[in-house]
Amino acid sequence: MVIKQCIxxxxxxxxxxCDSAExxxxxxxxxxxxxQIINGKIKLNNYNPEGKEVLHNILExxxxxxxxxxxxxxxxxxxxxxxxxxxxxxxxxxxxMNLLMNNPKISLEINKRISSFLHFKHVMVQIICTHNPTxxxxxxxxxxxxxxxxxxxxxxxxxxxxxxxxxxxxLCVETTIRTVKIMERNNIVKIRNRKILY
DNA sequence: TCATTAAAGTTAT
DNA sequence: ATAACTTTAATGA
Numbered sequence: 001m002v003i004k005q006c007i008x009x010x011x012x013x014x015x016x017x018c019d020s021a022e023x024x025x026x027x028x029x030x031x032x033x034x035x036q037i038i039n040g041k042i043k044l045n046n047y048n049p050e051g052k053e054v055l056h057n058i059l060e061x062x063x064x065x066x067x068x069x070x071x072x073x074x075x076x077x078x079x080x081x082x083x084x085x086x087x088x089x090x091x092x093x094x095x096x097m098n099l100l101m102n103n104p105k106i107s108l109e110i111n112k113r114i115s116s117f118l119h120f121k122h123v124m125v126q127i128i129c130t131h132n133p134t135x136x137x138x139x140x141x142x143x144x145x146x147x148x149x150x151x152x153x154x155x156x157x158x159x160x161x162x163x164x165x166x167x168x169x170x171l172c173v174e175t176t177i178r179t180v181k182i183m184e185r186n187n188i189v190k191i192r193n194r195k196i197l198y
Numbered sequence: 199t200c201a202t203t204a205a206a207g208t209t210a211t
Numbered sequence: 212a213t214a215a216c217t218t219t220a221a222t223g224a
Contacts, residue, residue: 173217194208
């Protein structure tokens with residue numbers, strides 16, 4: 001949880017219930033609210049000129065969405081779409097800003113959040129620029145596992161479908177599937193009823 | 199080597 | 212039931 005629910009509610013946050021496949025915000029919208037997920041999964045994406053989905057991230061329980069755009073005058077660079085039914089805390093931008101100005105600890109927490117987002121982006125740029133598909137997927141799995149508590153081999157169940165892995169790394173699904181199988185043969189991952197363990 | 203296309207099987211809603 | 216996901220195979224850049 002980035003910011004405690006009771007604190008957000010004490011400064012005016014409202015909880016909003018959403019169905020799956022609902023829009024939280026769209027590319028080019030003006031950011032007006034701080035969003036934090038209580039429950040559910042939300043993706044950040046774009047579509048490239050050929051119409052292929054570019055998946056930026058999938059966020060869930062306790063995570064904030066698009067907060068970096070609240071510090072700028074522009075618009076959102078991505079869409080935020082729910083992937084399941086969700087409960088989201090929504091706080092007006094001005095109230096969010098006041099909260100940060102009055103609470104250095106919370107402000108630092110948001111700094112930390114944006115920093116980890118930036119770190120992830122650096123990792124992703126390297127992945128996007130790598131040609132070898134095994135290297136791409138291994139680098140992504142390394143990152144995903146590095147932010148987990150459990151570090152034992154094959155204890156990490158990758159929380160993405162092959163389609164999602166493809167859209168995150170810029171590979172096509174088929175290549176992703178073949179590469180995951182090669183990685184299984186080479187003992188880099190295990191596959192247990194279609195779930196990838198790393 | 200990887201992407202694309204097509205076709206079919208499987209899982210989730 | 213229907214859509215979304217997974218898989219295999221053939222072909223092309």
